[in-house]
Structures are given as C-alpha cells and as structure tokens.
Amino acid sequence: MSSLQHELKKKQPFDSPEQEATLSIMRTADQLHIRFTRLFRRYGVTGQQYNILRILRGDGAPLPILEIASRMITVVPGITGLIDRLETAGLVQRKRCDEDRRVVYVSITDKALSLLDEIEEPLNQEHQRLLGHLNAEELAKLNQLLAKVRAPMAGADEEV
Numbered sequence: 001m002s003s004l005q006h007e008l009k010k011k012q013p014f015d016s017p018e019q020e021a022t023l024s025i026m027r028t029a030d031q032l033h034i035r036f037t038r039l040f041r042r043y044g045v046t047g048q049q050y051n052i053l054r055i056l057r058g059d060g061a062p063l064p065i066l067e068i069a070s071r072m073i074t075v076v077p078g079i080t081g082l083i084d085r086l087e088t089a090g091l092v093q094r095k096r097c098d099e100d101r102r103v104v105y106v107s108i109t110d111k112a113l114s115l116l117d118e119i120e121e122p123l124n125q126e127h128q129r130l131l132g133h134l135n136a137e138e139l140a141k142l143n144q145l146l147a148k149v150r151a152p153m154a155g156a157d158e159e160v
Contacts, residue, residue, distance in 0.1 A: 039126055043119050053112050062107035
C-alpha cells in the first residue's frame, strides 16, 4: 500500500501511477496552501495579495495590472478586486497611463514594504519547517521534477 493510499484510506490501488502522482501533488499543494494561508492571515493579507506585493517589490517599478496577473503563481481571474483591496489597505497605489487610459499602473507603498519585511522571517521559518528535512540535492530534484510536470501545461489553457 502506498503512502498516499494509506493517508486517504483508499482500499483499492490507484488506477495508474500517473493518477497517484497527480493526487499526491494535489494533496501536498493543499496542505502547503493551508499552512501558508494561516501565516499570511496573521498579517492581514491573502497568499495572492502577498504574491502581488512580492512582484511589485521585486520589479522595483510600477507595473500594469495585466503584467502583474501574468506573473502570479496562481491564476487570478479577479486581479482587479485583489488590487482594490490592497489599495484600500494602503499597500498599493494606482495610476492611469497618460498615453493609454486603458492601462493602469500599480505601485507598492512604503507601508507594504514594511509589511513584507515583517513577514519575511516567519515565512522563511515556515519554508524551513516544511521542507528543511530535504537536503539540497533532494530539493533540486524535486524542483526539476515539478518543472517537468508543468512543462506540457505551459501556455495551455484548454479545458478538460
């Protein structure tokens, strides 16, 4: 009986190794998501809002909303709503492009930079707690395998 089969209390074997691997990735992602959601909640942001702030800080310049959306870890259909909430919280500012009024640039505020500084150490500790039991070689292999899993899906938005 596989580890996942035991965790799920599944009586029958999985239909295929691909099915087991897919479900294992999904279960792992869900468990990681829960832990990081709790951490970000303590600082009054969601994981997606944190991702937006990291993108803005990393670029060092205001970015168009669609550019931010394209860099997100998870697909965000409601990016405008996320930006609205960040703006209401004083973490970002918006400015319309003078040349093309359809384009809206978003910039990070000093308040958000302070928040990111505050989150950094607890976040690093959580990464270490969750994956620190893997050595550097294992982490490199895990990253390589996950990239290989994502490769056929890159740019493919077809429905199943």
